[in-house]
Amino acid sequence: MIIYCDMDMVLCNFLKGAEKTTGEPFPDKSGMSKDEKKSIISDNKDFWDTLEWMPDGKALWKQITKGGSDVRILSAYAEWDPNCKRGKRVWIARNLNPKPSKIHLVRREQKKDYANSDALLIDDHVKNCREFISAGGKAIRHINTRQTISEFNSKYKGK
Helix, strand or coil, X not given: CEEEECCECCCECHHHHHHHHHCCCCCCCCCCCHHHHHHHHHHCCCCHXXXXXXXXXXXXXXXXXXXXXXXXXXXXXXXCCCCHHHHHHHHHHHHCCCCCCCEEEECHHHHHHXXXXXXXXXXXXXXXXXXXXXXXXXXXXXXCHHHHXXXXXXXXXXX
8 A cells, every 4th residue: 555644734733833934823814914924934945844743743654654555745835935845855854764755745636646546645634635535545634643543553554
């Protein structure tokens, strides 16, 4: 089985990093516009590579990488930030051990193109999971690590 793992809000905490960088919750609409926040983030060259781990993100990575599955990163990049792809690759190099077998940084709507009967996507967005399943893959919607690991162990571990 090929396991495709998302990054933002699965392994790394984009929302916390965005709030720390902009001074406001993202994408909260009460203060700055989303575009203003995106501009502040893209002005921070190190934003993506300095994101914190999600709580228990390390435990999730450890669980899905043990057991010999082919684990890859499948993460959408922010088209509005020219630093995003580089920063995500730096974050992976600094933080993930073992390293993923491949890194796919794609537009959000391209994630479904990686689906097949031997592919599992772990992602926090319902739409990505639905599209991946419709395209012939399997998916776990990541809400929290405990739930994701439980579903992974009961349905997919060792397959």
